[in-house]
Amino acid sequence: MSKAPFTTVINLLRAQALVQDRFSGELGSVHGLALNEALLLMHLEKAPLRRLTRVDLAKRLHASPSTVTRMAMPMEKTGLVARQSDPRDARLAYVALTEAGLTLVGEVRKTLERRSAELFRDRWSDAEVASLGKLLGRITAGELGDLT
Amino acid sequence: MSKAPFTTVINLLRAQALVQDRFSGELGSVHGLALNEALLLMHLEKAPLRRLTRVDLAKRLHASPSTVTRMAMPMEKTGLVARQSDPRDARLAYVALTEAGLTLVGEVRKTLERRSAELFRDRWSDAEVASLGKLLGRITAGELGDLT
DNA sequence: GTGTAATACTTGCGTTCGCAAGCTTTAATG
DNA sequence: CATTAAAGCTTGCGAACGCAAGTATTACAC
Numbered sequence: 001m002s003k004a005p006f007t008t009v010i011n012l013l014r015a016q017a018l019v020q021d022r023f024s025g026e027l028g029s030v031h032g033l034a035l036n037e038a039l040l041l042m043h044l045e046k047a048p049l050r051r052l053t054r055v056d057l058a059k060r061l062h063a064s065p066s067t068v069t070r071m072a073m074p075m076e077k078t079g080l081v082a083r084q085s086d087p088r089d090a091r092l093a094y095v096a097l098t099e100a101g102l103t104l105v106g107e108v109r110k111t112l113e114r115r116s117a118e119l120f121r122d123r124w125s126d127a128e129v130a131s132l133g134k135l136l137g138r139i140t141a142g143e144l145g146d147l148t
Numbered sequence: 149m150s151k152a153p154f155t156t157v158i159n160l161l162r163a164q165a166l167v168q169d170r171f172s173g174e175l176g177s178v179h180g181l182a183l184n185e186a187l188l189l190m191h192l193e194k195a196p197l198r199r200l201t202r203v204d205l206a207k208r209l210h211a212s213p214s215t216v217t218r219m220a221m222p223m224e225k226t227g228l229v230a231r232q233s234d235p236r237d238a239r240l241a242y243v244a245l246t247e248a249g250l251t252l253v254g255e256v257r258k259t260l261e262r263r264s265a266e267l268f269r270d271r272w273s274d275a276e277v278a279s280l281g282k283l284l285g286r287i288t289a290g291e292l293g294d295l296t
Numbered sequence: 297g298t299g300t301a302a303t304a305c306t307t308g309c310g311t312t313c314g315c316a317a318g319c320t321t322t323a324a325t326g
Numbered sequence: 327c328a329t330t331a332a333a334g335c336t337t338g339c340g341a342a343c344g345c346a347a348g349t350a351t352t353a354c355a356c
Contacts (some may be wrong), residue, residue, distance in 0.1 A: 002265065002274070004274065004281055005264035005265045005267060005268050005277055006265075007285075008278075008281030009263075010295050011285045012164055013164060013167070013168075013187070014288045014291065014295075015158055015164075015284045016163075017295075019157060019161070019287070020210075021210060024168070027171070039161070053305090054305065055303080055305085056308095057155075059307090060259045062169060063164040064344050065288055065304075066305085066307080066343080066344070089351075089352070090350080091303065091304040091350070091351045092351095093305065107304060108335075109154075116156065117154075119157065119287070120156070122284070126152065129156055129281060130156075131283065132156050132283040133159050135276060135280040135283070136163045137155075140162045140227050141244050145162075145164070148158055184312095202334070202335065211313080212315075213336085214314070214315080214336070216310080218312075218313080230324070237334085238320080238321055239320070239321050239322065239333065239334045239335070240321095240335090242336065264339085
């Protein structure tokens with residue numbers, strides 16, 4: 001009987017909920033950012049010119065374009081991100097990482113790395129963590145937007 | 149270099165987003181349920197008298213009690229769930245699975261099992277799926293509410 | 297070129313959710 | 327008992343989100 005896939009999926013959902021709970025708090029209180037906003041900045045950091053269009057961002061964040069538009073608005077006001085247009089294609093409105101945003105995303109990354117390490121600090125060997133990361137990576141293998 | 153925990157966490161977030169996208173559609177169109185509603189029913193199915201208080205459900209769903217109250221309302225209208233009170237403690241308002249709810253949750257479970265199997269159908273060995281499930285289970289080891 | 301389709305973005309609307317406040321009921325303290 | 331604390335639930339409010347519709351711009355077909 002092969003209910004292993006089902007068990008795996010359920011465990012995935014539960015693990016993600018736990019991680020999100022653990023991380024959202026500190027991310028908000030320390031950096032003033034929601035988890036989704038942090039991911040948005042990290043995607044920009046990895047992008048070619050540190051900028052992405054709204055639809056590209058939406059795909060990477062598994063969100064709708066309207067959500068990205070609304071997420072970018074307050075981050076533009078606080079100067080983490082700037083709006084850029086493309087001279088070649090007037091439809092495009094890039095979300096570009098500013099210097100302030102670049103600085104912040106570095107700190108955010110450090111926070112996430114520290115919290116991630118804490119998550120596996122007890123009862124986990126390095127090999128187990130690496131193995132889990134590799135297996136999870138295979139689920140999203142075809143997708144774009146690697147943040148590591 | 150010990151960025152493995154960070155990579156693992158990022159991959160976990162991405163994998164969950166993909167799974168949620170994949171499952172929400174069919175779950176909604178076939179059974180008329182959101183993923184959270186399906187999880188709620190499955191928690192009730194596993195509970196001692198097939199019923200749980202709202203705060204217990206909230207903990208298991210990683211949601212707030214008010215969210216559970218609001219989730220239960222339409223499901224009560226459609227007869228999947230019934231409200232029960234406790235003669236010993238008048239504060240308690242159980243969410244109890246009805247016969248219709250029990251029938252539906254069985255079908256929902258089959259759908260989820262089938263979709264889960266599809267998720268790993270290509271490029272995954274049984275051992276790899278089982279290994280991933282086991283590792284993910286360790287993240288939420290201390291929590292209550294096992295759905296398998 | 298001209299008309300049609302496709303793409304990128306934004307906005308209105310409804311839904312879902314958490315937080316804080318409030319109500320009711322039970323537990324604990326003296 | 328009486329009083330205070332705690333627990334469970336609900337409601338008001340605001341924030342975040344997706345969908346559908348609308349606008350503007352580019353690409354394609356002929």
